Amino acid sequence: MAATGDQEHGLGRRTFLGYVLAASTLTVAAQLGEAAGAPSRASAAVPSPPEPAELYDLNDLLTDATLPTANLISIQVHSDGTASFALPRAEVGQGVTTSSAMLIAEELDLPLDRIRVSLADARPELLFNQLTGGSNTTISTYTPIRVAAAVARGRLLEAAADQLNAPVAQLTTEAGVVHGPGGATVGYGELAEKAASLTTVGVPVTLKAPSRFTVIGTPRGRIDALEAVTGRKQFAMDVTVPDALPAMVCRPPTVNGTVRSVANLAAVRAMPGITDVVTVSSGVAVRGRTFGQCIDAVRALEVAWGPGTEEGASEADVLAELHRAELPLVVPPLPLLTKAVDLRFTFHFASNSALEPNCAVADVRADRAEIWAALKSPIVAQETIAADLGLPASAVTVHVTQGGGSFGRKLFFDAAREAAEVSRAMGRPVRLMWHRTDDFRQGRTHPMSISRVRATYSLGQVLSCEQRHTSVGTDFSHGVGEVITALAAKLPVGNLGFSETIFELTQQTPYAFGVTTQLLAEVDRGFNTGSMRNIYSPNVRCAQELVVDALAEGMGEDPYRFRRRFLKDDRARAVLDEAATTGSWGRSMPAGTAQGIALHPEYHGFVAVLAEIDCRPQTTGRQIPDAYTGPRVTKVVCAVDVGLAVNPRGLEAQMMGGIMDGIAVALSSGLHLEDGHFLEGSWDDYFYTRQWNTPPELRIIVMPPTTGEPGGAGELAVAGAMAAVACAYGRATGTVPTTFPLNHGGPLGFEPLPTVPPVPASPTDGLSRAY
Amino acid sequence: MPRHTFVLNGAPVTVDVESDVRLLWVLRDVLGVTGPKYGCGLGVCQACTSHINGRAFNPCCVPVGDLQPTDEVTTIEGLPATVGKDLHPMQQAWLDNDVAQCGYCQPGQIMAAVAKVRQARDAGHAITDLDDAVFDEIRNICRCGTYHRIREAIVAAAGEF
Ligand code: FES
Numbered sequence: 001m002a003a004t005g006d007q008e009h010g011l012g013r014r015t016f017l018g019y020v021l022a023a024s025t026l027t028v029a030a031q032l033g034e035a036a037g038a039p040s041r042a043s044a045a046v047p048s049p050p051e052p053a054e055l056y057d058l059n060d061l062l063t064d065a066t067l068p069t070a071n072l073i074s075i076q077v078h079s080d081g082t083a084s085f086a087l088p089r090a091e092v093g094q095g096v097t098t099s100s101a102m103l104i105a106e107e108l109d110l111p112l113d114r115i116r117v118s119l120a121d122a123r124p125e126l127l128f129n130q131l132t133g134g135s136n137t138t139i140s141t142y143t144p145i146r147v148a149a150a151v152a153r154g155r156l157l158e159a160a161a162d163q164l165n166a167p168v169a170q171l172t173t174e175a176g177v178v179h180g181p182g183g184a185t186v187g188y189g190e191l192a193e194k195a196a197s198l199t200t201v202g203v204p205v206t207l208k209a210p211s212r213f214t215v216i217g218t219p220r221g222r223i224d225a226l227e228a229v230t231g232r233k234q235f236a237m238d239v240t241v242p243d244a245l246p247a248m249v250c251r252p253p254t255v256n257g258t259v260r261s262v263a264n265l266a267a268v269r270a271m272p273g274i275t276d277v278v279t280v281s282s283g284v285a286v287r288g289r290t291f292g293q294c295i296d297a298v299r300a301l302e303v304a305w306g307p308g309t310e311e312g313a314s315e316a317d318v319l320a321e322l323h324r325a326e327l328p329l330v331v332p333p334l335p336l337l338t339k340a341v342d343l344r345f346t347f348h349f350a351s352n353s354a355l356e357p358n359c360a361v362a363d364v365r366a367d368r369a370e371i372w373a374a375l376k377s378p379i380v381a382q383e384t385i386a387a388d389l390g391l392p393a394s395a396v397t398v399h400v401t402q403g404g405g406s407f408g409r410k411l412f413f414d415a416a417r418e419a420a421e422v423s424r425a426m427g428r429p430v431r432l433m434w435h436r437t438d439d440f441r442q443g444r445t446h447p448m449s450i451s452r453v454r455a456t457y458s459l460g461q462v463l464s465c466e467q468r469h470t471s472v473g474t475d476f477s478h479g480v481g482e483v484i485t486a487l488a489a490k491l492p493v494g495n496l497g498f499s500e501t502i503f504e505l506t507q508q509t510p511y512a513f514g515v516t517t518q519l520l521a522e523v524d525r526g527f528n529t530g531s532m533r534n535i536y537s538p539n540v541r542c543a544q545e546l547v548v549d550a551l552a553e554g555m556g557e558d559p560y561r562f563r564r565r566f567l568k569d570d571r572a573r574a575v576l577d578e579a580a581t582t583g584s585w586g587r588s589m590p591a592g593t594a595q596g597i598a599l600h601p602e603y604h605g606f607v608a609v610l611a612e613i614d615c616r617p618q619t620t621g622r623q624i625p626d627a628y629t630g631p632r633v634t635k636v637v638c639a640v641d642v643g644l645a646v647n648p649r650g651l652e653a654q655m656m657g658g659i660m661d662g663i664a665v666a667l668s669s670g671l672h673l674e675d676g677h678f679l680e681g682s683w684d685d686y687f688y689t690r691q692w693n694t695p696p697e698l699r700i701i702v703m704p705p706t707t708g709e710p711g712g713a714g715e716l717a718v719a720g721a722m723a724a725v726a727c728a729y730g731r732a733t734g735t736v737p738t739t740f741p742l743n744h745g746g747p748l749g750f751e752p753l754p755t756v757p758p759v760p761a762s763p764t765d766g767l768s769r770a771y
Numbered sequence: 772m773p774r775h776t777f778v779l780n781g782a783p784v785t786v787d788v789e790s791d792v793r794l795l796w797v798l799r800d801v802l803g804v805t806g807p808k809y810g811c812g813l814g815v816c817q818a819c820t821s822h823i824n825g826r827a828f829n830p831c832c833v834p835v836g837d838l839q840p841t842d843e844v845t846t847i848e849g850l851p852a853t854v855g856k857d858l859h860p861m862q863q864a865w866l867d868n869d870v871a872q873c874g875y876c877q878p879g880q881i882m883a884a885v886a887k888v889r890q891a892r893d894a895g896h897a898i899t900d901l902d903d904a905v906f907d908e909i910r911n912i913c914r915c916g917t918y919h920r921i922r923e924a925i926v927a928a929a930g931e932f
C-alpha cells in the first residue's frame with residue numbers, strides 16, 4: 001500500500017527520535033531498548049547485573065554506555081535498492097530475523113525479499129541489550145527497528161523531493177520506489193547515496209498507524225527458508241576458517257570429573273590424522289583431520305580420572321535434599337468445613353541439548369582471538385574469554401553464527417570458552433564440537449525440582465493457594481534479558497536473591513484464588529544447569545494446573561468452566577474459550593482416553609491448550625524399534641494471544657515447537673542420574689518427541705491483535721502444553737500424575753552406553769540399513 | 772594413504788583418507804560438503820541422511836572404504852539435480868509449508884522424506900493422509916518440533932515426483 005509523506009504525522013501519535021548516521025550511503029539508527037521513546041536517557045543508569053565484577057569491568061562499560069552512539073541499532077540502504085540490518089540477537093530457529101525484516105519492510109515500504117538481516121558480532125556497548133532470552137527479542141526491538149526504518153523512509157522522501165523537484169507532501173512510496181506527480185518515479189537504490197548524511201543528526205519521526213499495516217500481522221515464510229532446505233544455511237561447524245581442524249574433548253565418566261594423568265599421550269598423538277593432544281580443564285583435547293579420527297582418538301585415550309562435582313550422587317540424594325530445603329506453608333490450619341488439595345510433584349533433570357551440539361570455532365593467537373559460535377550472550381562470552389586468555393576484550397572478536405536450536409543451551413558459551421582454551425593450548429585454530437553423548441551427559445541440564453501446592457476451598461470459593469517450588473540452582477551467570485534486568489535492578493541481587501527475583505517476576509497465578517503465595521528455594525549442587533525453553537514455568541504451572549483440576553473435581557465443577565470462573569484476565573478467558581470451542585471440549589470419549597485443558601500467562605501473552613490423550617493398552621503398547629511410545633497425545637488445540645503477532649505464521653511455528661516440547665517434558669524426556677553421571681547418551685535414550693509421538697491432529701489459533709504490542713512467543717506454549725497433557729492423563733487414568741516425565745519411574749527404556757571410553761564408536765553397518 | 776573413488780552429486784571424486792573414516796567426515800571435513808549434519812554419529816538422529824544409489828542412508832555409519840567407484844552418493848546439495856530442477860518438489864513443499872525453524876535437521880528430513888515416499892510408492896502404498904503408519908518409520912529428530920509441518924509437506928509433495 002502506498003503511503004504519503006504527510007499521513008505519517010498523524011495527530012496525537014507518539015514521536016520517536018531516530019538518527020541519520022554519517023556515512024556514504026543512507027544509514028539510519030535508533031536506540032535499542034525502551035530508550036527510543038526517551039532519547040535523553042542515553043546515559044541513564046546501567047541495570048544491575050548479577051555480581052558484575054566477576055564478568056565485567058564495570059567502569060569500562062559505564063564509559064561506553066555514555067557514548068552518543070551507544071545502544072544504537074542501524075539499517076543501511078544500498079545503491080542496489082536493498083536494505084541491510086545486523087540484528088544484535090541470536091537466531092536459533094525462533095524466526096527473529098524474519099520478524100525483524102518484516103518490521104523494516106513495513107516502515108520502509110520495501111519488499112521483504114530486498115531486506116537482508118544478519119547477526120551482529122559481539123558489541124560490548126550494547127550491555128544487556130544483546131542478550132537473546134526470556135522470549136523478549138520482539139518485545140524489545142519492535143519500536144527501535146521501526147523508528148530507524150521510518151527515519152530512512154523520511155530521508156529517502158526528502159532526497160526524492162529534491163530530485164523530482166516536488167514537495168514531500170506530493171510523494172508516495174511503494175515497494176522501494178518513490179512516486180511523484182505526473183508519474184515520475186525514483187527507486188530507493190538511486191537515492192541511497194544522495195540521502196546519506198555527512199554528519200550524525202537526530203530526526204523525530206512518528207510511526208505508521210497499525211490500521212495501515214500491510215506487512216506486520218500478515219503470515220510470512222522465513223527469510224532463511226531457502227538456505228535451510230538446500231543445505232546452504234551455515235552453522236558454526238560449516239564456517240570455513242583456515243587451518244581450523246576438527247577438535248573434540250575426551251571427557252570424564254562423572255559430572256565435571258577431572259584429569260589426573262594420561263597414560264598414552266604419545267601413542268594417541270601418533271594415530272592416523274591426529275595433529276595434537278593436550279590436557280585442558282574439561283578433559284583431554286584432540287585435534288585431527290576429521291571428526292571421525294578425533295572420535296577414535298578420544299576412545300583410545302587412557303586417562304586416570306579424578307572425582308567430579310557430584311561424585312556418587314543419585315536422584316534419591318538430590319530428592320532428599322530438595323525435600324529438606326522446601327519452605328514451609330504459611331496459611332494456618334483449616335477452620336471447620338474448609339477442604340484442601342495438597343499435592344507434591346517431582347520434576348526430574350531434563351536435557352536442553354539442541355540438535356546441533358555445543359560447538360565453536362576458535363583461532364587464538366598471542367595478541368588476539370577470534371571466535372565463531374551461535375551465542376545468545378555474545379558480550380558476556382567475549383568478556384569472559386578475554387579474561388581467560390588475559391587479553392583485553394577489544395582483542396577478542398566474537399562472531400555470532402546461525403544456531404541449530406537453543407532451548408536455553410546457547411545462553412551459555414561452554415563450547416566457545418573451551419574452544420578458546422584448546423586453541424591456545426595447541427597454538428592452532430580449532431573447530432571444536434562436542435560428541436552427542438557428551439552433550440547429554442556433561443552438557444547443561446534443566447535442574448531437578450519439586451513443587452508442593454496446597455489450595456483450600458469452602459462454599460464454592462478458593463480461599464488460598466500456596467506453592468513452594470524447590471529446585472537445584474539454575475545458573476544465571478549469562479546475565480538476563482533487559483526486561484527482567486530492568487525490573488530486577490531495584491532489588492538486591494545476591495545469587496540466591498537473584499533467582500528468587502527472577503522467580504517472582506516470571507511466575508504468576510492467573511486465577512483469583514484468594515491468598516496466593518509462590519516461593520522458590522534453591523539448593524546448591526555441582527551440576528551444570530541452565531534454563532530449558534523457559535526457566536521455571538513449565539514445571540511450576542503444570543503443578544498449579546493439576547491442582548486446579550483437583551480443585552474443580554473437589555468442588556464438583558467442570559475443569560474448563562471452573563477455570564473460566566476464576567480467571568482474572570479477559571484475554572485469558574478469550575483464549576480459553578477459543579481452545580475449548582474449537583477443540584470441542586467435553587465431547588464424549590472412550591474410557592482410557594480424555595481431554596485436558598490448561599491456561600498459561602507469560603511474556604505479555606496468554607496461551608490456552610486443549611490436549612486429548614490415549615492411554616489405552618493398544619496405544620501405549622505400540623511397538624516401534626528403539627522407541628518410547630507410551631500414552632499418545634492424539635490432538636492438540638492451542639489458542640494464543642501475544643498482543644500483536646508480527647508474523648502469525650512464525651508464531652504458529654513457535655507454538656507447534658513449544659507443544660512438542662510440552663509433550664516431551666510431560667511424558668517422556670528426562671535424565672536419570674546414577675552414581676554421579678547421567679545415563680542418557682543418545683536420542684534413542686533421551687526420549688524427546690519423535691514422529692511417532694506427534695499428535696496427528698494439531699490446530700493453532702492466533703488471536704487477533706489485542707494490545708497492539710508484540711509479546712514473546714518462543715517459550716509460551718511449553719508450559720501450557722505440558723499442563724494440558726498432564727491434566728488429560730490424569731482424567732484419562734483417574735490418577736493425578738505427580739512425577740515428570742511420566743515414564744521416569746518405569747523400567748529404563750534403553751541400555752546405557754558405557755562411560756569409559758566416554759563416547760561410542762560410530763557404527764559401520766550403514767549400508768545394510770539403507771531404505 | 773588409501774585412495775577412494777565414488778560418485779558424489781553426479782561427479783566422480785577421489786579422496787586420500789584412511790578406509791575406516793566414516794563417509795560423513797569425508798564429506799564434511801575432507802570435501803567441504805556441509806549439507807549433511809552431525810547430530811549423533813550413531814545412526815540415531817538421522818541429521819546426516821543422504822542417498823546412496825537412490826536410497827536413504829546414514830553416512831555417519833559407513834566407512835568410506837565400503838564404497839565402490841560406481842556408488843552414487845547424493846547429499847542435499849545434489850538433490851535438485853536428480854529431478855533436473857532448481858529445487859526438488861520436496862524442497863518446494865518445505866518452502867510452501869514454511870517447515871524449517873533452526874533448519875539444522877532439515878537437510879536430513881528432506882532426504883529421508885524423498886526416500887520414504889519412494890519406498891512407500893514401490894510397496895504400492897500411497898501417502899495420502901497425516902496419520903499414515905509411514906510416519907512412524909521416520910526416525911529423524913527435530914528438536915525444534917517441526918514434525919507436524921513435516922507431515923503436511925510430505926503429503927503435499929508425495930504426488931509431485
Ligand atoms: S549423525 Fe548420522 S544419524 Fe545422527
Ligand code: FES
Nearest residue numbers: 873874876914915
Ligand atoms: S528445525 Fe531445528 S532441529 Fe529441526
